[in-house]
Amino acid sequence: MMERLTGAERQIALIICVVMAIVGLVMAAAGHGDPMGSHGAIVLIAAGITTFFVLRAIGEPEPAEDRTVDYYDDPTKAGLVIALFWAVVGMGMGVWVAAQLAWPDLRIDAAWSSFGRIRPVHTSGVIFGFGGNALIATSYHVMQRTSRARLAGHVSPWFVLLGFNLFCIIAASGYLMGVTQSKEYAEPEWYADIWLVIVWVVYFVLYIRTLARRNEPHIYVANWYYLAFILVVAILHIVNNLAVPASLTGAKSYSAFAGVQDAMTQWWYGHNAVAFFLTAGFLGMLYYFLPKRAERPIYSYRLSILSFWGIVFFYIWAGSHHLHYTALPQWVQTLGMTFSVMLLVPSWASAGNALMTLNGAWHKVRDDATLRFMMVAAVFYGLSTFEGSFMAVRAVNSLSHYTDWTVGHVHAGAMGWVALITFGSIYSVVPLLWKRETMYSWKLVEWHFWLALAGTVIYVFAMWNSGIIQGLMWRTYTDSGTLAYSFTDTLVAMHPYYVARACGGALFLTGAILAAYNVYMTIRHAPEKRPERDYPTSSEAVEPAVPAAE
């Protein structure tokens, strides 16, 4: 793929690789004996591998292709394949975590296999590894198509994609070594955080520059969402990770915030990670791939505007619902709760807009599992946002907080919404990108759909039951006014649900493995077909009648 870069671009890539290698070397030397040293070695190896590929191409002749006639899809393709890899790893870890909760002995006699270390590998693996790569890849695709312009740059998309994955690898390997800031979804230490800021700023600039090149008078809704995702995640990440390293040669830092301020900053971050990572970005996906696949106009442009600004505005306030009945002053809890409830309407407006768009295409939903993935995702989006707003009410939260109900809510959103919309998008975009007629096997898509749906439903129902039972047992008093159940009693009661959850997760994981196989076979074996009219408008002006140059 490096051959498609110009000589000058290859040189820039080489310089970046060399700088990275030096950084890795310095980290490895300075952090010797500390996990930071191992991370330095990882950076060095990553830089070495990329340098190898760049060097192999550096002597090749300049690319002959005319870049104006085509979109730049190589990074998108790579991103999708990497996303599927992380899906299998992250969900595999999820199944292991679930199994450990049911059978705690399912580990080996090594610290890295303990629950506390593999759990964040699961959460980061699925959210950042799977979700993040899918967002980056589809955003490249969507911004080019809806702008009818080629990506603004050829090195920067690779820098963003590979840099982001380097971050993911440092994060996951760090957890296994016991490196953590103890902030959920923001566990990686200071040097990883700094690196992500650099990657993210390049991402933002790339997005804006591509949009600025657009050959369409208006910016499509999907791009608003992707932009909100990129911009707000940058802000959240920077603020929540403000910290002072304990030393420049070790993986340990102290947060700039303390006590309840720290808790509030963390959940302002945590909730908006849900909002702008797991929601806004994926709504961008939904707004592009669903109408595209259904071949129907978006039900209402006005509803799109209303729900976009509603979501962006209300979410920012809602973080404190994670800290009900804590040391957080009550007025902050009130604001979090009321804004969460007001948030429900724009959330449902988005889900409704998506479902109403399907009017006139329901026969396609019936026949086409890919579209059905997206339809069910919209339903789960509606379900989990309703549930979230409900749980944000203090009285409800007093039952649900700290219980598996939260975990059920998380996975209704994460599996039902985030993963399903991603799989739907992957199935609709893969044939197009690799210029195939269809996916290798529609039957496997169909199988995946039912496995994923069954897995999600089993998971979510198991956790609702377990969470509510757990919450009720915790608050049951005897006639004497003492607790009726010990904590262990609740664990015994939860065990069957934990087994069910592990089974549901295994079904879901099986589906993800089928997806990876199906995509692989599509790339290798499906019959070729050139997509129609899939090129930037600028080239239309040059060569009106013929699609991309042969």
Next chain:
Amino acid sequence: MSVKERDPLTGHQTTGHEWNGITELNTRVPRAVWFFIIVTHIWALVYWVLMPAWPLVNTYTRGLLGIDQQEQVKERVAAADATRGIWADQIAALPLDKIRDDTLLMANVDRAAPALFGDNCAACHGSRAEGGPGYPSLVDDAWLWGGDDETILETLRVGINSPHPDTRYAEMLAFGRDGMLDRGQIRIAADYVQSLAGLDSGASPERLEEGAALFADNCASCHGEDGAGVQDLGAPNLTDTHWIYGGSDEALFETIYGGRQGWMPAWENRLTKAQRKMLAIYITSLADGGPE
């Protein structure tokens, strides 16, 4: 490019924009959406008026209801303490036998004690108090410090080898590591201990005799001449088959070689007197083969 079209299915017009084949209808925002926006906003406004809500410069709006979560917690905890106090104060004041005779008080003990045990003791002693490697069983009637009411209450109060100033203190010395016995001697002593417990150690009579001598010199001062243990010292009886760390060759070797110093927390500042009494009643009833 900006051509508005009418969607034949819904009859609505598009906005006239098109992105790679995607168009948008200009449908009005449905009434229901406005309705729920209004409902949720009014609800929020009302809630803000009634409850603590908005920050001011150095205070916040306290709400017409005057509710304060910290006050609420204090009140509720006090109220709960008061209802429990009715019987808990009596339990705190009476000796255990008087409590056992009082069916009303015992009803409270039966309700409260299992969860207390489960939350505080079961993690080490097992959910059925059966013990486990390193943690003594509480149902086998083999007591380290004694199983009468007063002794149990004291053990609960001060713990064993805990930071409590009055703690019970007991240590099995590290005979091997500290060079008092060599490995061979330890193995002989271990065989002798097994024979004390009536286990077949497979050792010859001469070897056991040697073991008896080693025992008399090194162990008897704590475990007693006959190995039956000394409760004042917390030294376990070695003639029964109740083991804390196990009676196998390996376990005994490890115990004698490296010593043992188990640890039980002091509950004086963690549980109330009434709670400790209920636990004492509960575990003595277990040791008597009471409720399973």
